Amino acid sequence: MNVGTAWHRASIDDQYDCIVVGSGMGGLATAACLSKAGQKVLVLEKHYTAGGFTHTFQRKGYEWDVGVHYIGEVHRKHSVMRRVFDYVSDGALQWSEMPPVYDRIYLGPDAYDYVAGPQQFKERMVSYFPKEERAIEQYVDMIRQVSRVSSGYFMEKTLPIWLSKILYNKLTRDYLKLAKRSTYDVLRSMTQDETLIAVLTGQWGDYGLPPKASSFAMHATVAKHFLAGGNYPVGGSSSIARTIEPVIQKSGGQVITNAGVEKVLIKDGRACGVLLENGREIRAKRVVSAIGISNSYSNLIESKSQEDNPYTYKEDCVSPSFSHVCLYIGIKANGAELGFDNANLWVYRDRDHDGNVQAFKNGTSKEFPIVYISFPSSKDPDWETNYPGRSTIEIVAPAPYEWFEPWKEKNWQKRGAEYNELKSSITERLLDALYEKLPQLKGKVDYTELSTPLSTEHFCSYSRGEIYGLDHTPERFEQRWLRARPSIKNLYFTGQDLVTCGVGGALSAGVLTSIAMLGPRKGMPLLQLMSPQKSKS
Ligand SMILES: Cc1cc2nc3c(=O)[nH]c(=O)nc-3n(C[C@H](O)[C@H](O)[C@H](O)COP(=O)(O)OP(=O)(O)OC[C@H]3O[C@@H](n4cnc5c(N)ncnc54)[C@H](O)[C@@H]3O)c2cc1C
The missing domain is CATH 3.50.50.60 (FAD/NAD(P)-binding domain)
Structure with a gap:
């Protein structure tokens, strides 16, 4: 392969x-x-x-x-x-198109679905937040606006330096107006509903920074990219x-x-x-x-x-983006038998994305500020032919490089018992998060393997195990x-x-x-x- x-x-x-x-x-x-x-x-x-x-x-x-x-x-x-x-x-x-609900955001027990198609997306959001129709309309217009002004900004990066000196301001001005603002700042200018903001930024794991830290241009790029749905x-x-x-x-x-x-x-x-x-x-x-x-x-x-x-x-x-762990799971049953509906799950304990990230980073909370669960085998129409009667799940969560740094000089798969114990405890926590959302999987997991930031360093050569290059x-x-x-x-x-x-x-x-x-x-x-x-x- x-x-x-x-x-x-x-x-x-x-x-x-x-x-x-x-x-x-x-x-x-x-x-x-x-x-x-x-x-x-x-x-x-x-x-x-x-x-x-x-x-x-x-x-x-x-x-x-x-x-x-x-x-x-x-x-x-x-x-x-x-x-x-x-x-x-x-x-x-x-390509294989995912079903209409491609992302599901959990804020504690409450679930919010992202539905494919701008109109469908807006309607679903309005059904959750009926008083916020205007803000939701404005939001979708705004993420599309970023896409309209982005080509000049990125094209400038291809110019010879002498030409860039002449054209930089003209080509980048409109994009930078939005890129220089944080996601939260822009969304807060449209609505005061913090739950709506948390739902609309529920894909922040796709670009690695919560709303107060991320550029609105980045948020808008991802949100617009998936507005018509997901594919595999x-x-x-x-x-x-x-x-x-x-x-x-x-x-x-x-x-x-x-x-x-x-x-x-x-x-x-x-x-x-x-x-x-x-x-x-x-x-x-x-x-x-x-x-x-x-x-x-x-x-x-x-x-x-x-x-x-x-x-x-x-x-x-600039700084490297966060490092992550990923739990790779194998199950001896196909996705339909297991009741997967293929939507990616974004699991948050509440609506305070920035506060939760901060608490996790400074060690005051051990709870993952985000847990992302995906069902890759169910998205691939060829999977059942290649791996009949089997399914896979992946769970991604942030994990500071420092947790694993003591073993960075050790070779892959030879990092010793203490490292393996740390991995086992993280594996248990991620499985708990999975069973909370899909209790029918308890007792069915056949294989697990956890990658750490050292795996990302080893296999993809990112020196801090960073997930997305620069923040x-x-x-x-x-x-x-x-x-x-x-x-x-x-x-x-x-x-x-x-x-x-x-x-x-x-x-x-x-x-x-x-x-x-x-x-x-x-x-x-x-x-x-x-x-x-x-x-x-
Ligand atoms: C867990 C996770 C989930 C993601 N999910 C999605 C998703 O659902 N959708 C999406 O669009 N994006 C997703 N991404 C992001 C996406 O995968 C990356 O942004 C993108 O693939 C990066 O491509 P790249 O070519 O810039 O870099 P890379 O894919 O990192 O390629 C760089 C290559 O350079 C090689 N290399 C490094 N140093 C050397 C050297 N000295 N000599 C030779 N080779 C070297 C590395 O081994 C690597 O193969 C995800 C990323 C991660 C980590």
Whole structure:
């Protein structure tokens, strides 16, 4: 089931048009776009399988994704997201639409359903909050407004620095007006109903920050992304990398795994290749780092001058997103027998998202401020053929890196009894949260495995085990150095730090970086791809 060719089996050339470091959604999308423009691209991935957070793993007759529970918009054939996925996979990637209720928010015992479709969403919210109809209308208009003004802001990131100096204010002004405000601030200007605010921000786990800490632009991007409902890749999330790899191969490119990159080779201020951890040097006309912009500056670029490495000087303005644990569960029964309705469950003990996060962070409360429960096997129409009579569940919760830090030097699966005890106690707490909502599952769980921030560090190379790259605070959106073209020539960045977290964010980043590399003429098909079309479906 692994995607990509392992380094020891691969035959590597000495020269490529482009080397992409990291095979997550951002790296693969960039590689596919460049390949379609005729370039020979080498993708180098540290892990044993390609895909980054879209990869899957198997144990004991089960398979789990690690970072894809649902993706918005792709069921609408003319949406930008769908057209881009079709482009990078040559139409091979298929989608399965989730049922109309895609997210269910629990504030204590009270449940609130998110229903697919803007009108349906508004009607359901008004049924919960009849006095707030105006605020709900205004809210949906506002999240759509962010989407309308976002293209200039993100396109600016592709410009050469000299042109950005001229156009920055014009292109980013409208977006930044909203991005600089917190989610809570904007919502509070529409309603005084704190329960409504808590419900409308019930997906905050999708971008990692509660309402008072997150940028409204980030909130609006996610809320709008899912407004028409959720979808799941047919065959599971590894289908994403599996369907994109052949597109890269068509132009002579390769996706190579077990190929960690140590540094980007820079000569006379220009990137000219990479040095691998195994000591091999490979040359290319251009290098794209898709491992996260802050990670790129910390790990791959030796220069510490302010111009070549702005991150070192701006570290105080951005921080890594929260780290998490995920409980992977296997059950020997299919989802229908178990009574799953496939909606993702967001479980909160009450409406105070910010207060609960704060209490958890400063240790005054041990209760998880958020528990997210998802049913991946039930979302995949191919699952029953591949794994008959079985089901999977995933439960995600925040967990400070510091809890696990004492074992960071120890090897995976050899971290000792104390570490395993900590994992067992977290597993019990997460299972309790599951049984509270789905008591029929008691006694049915066949297999569990808990990942920790050290797993994220080990398998995805995020040094604090962070879930979404850099935090999506208002300050993040003001960082001009988070761009596709850094000052080092022939070096480019892509992935979730460039646009936003989320598979869609990383995918868009891949297209934007490719536009920056190809220029407006060769990049025209991509510019057209990113322009919204009137829906015909
Ligand atoms: C638990 C969880 C749930 C999520 N759920 C959803 C969801 O439901 N919907 C959604 O849209 N998004 C979701 N996301 C977010 C989404 O998965 C990510 O934002 C997105 O996939 C990031 O893509 P990327 O290409 O930027 O980075 P990554 O996927 O992190 O890819 C970076 C790659 O670079 C590799 N790498 C790092 N260092 C090196 C090196 N030195 N040499 C070679 N390779 C290297 C890494 O191994 C990795 O494969 C979730 C994320 C998590 C963690």
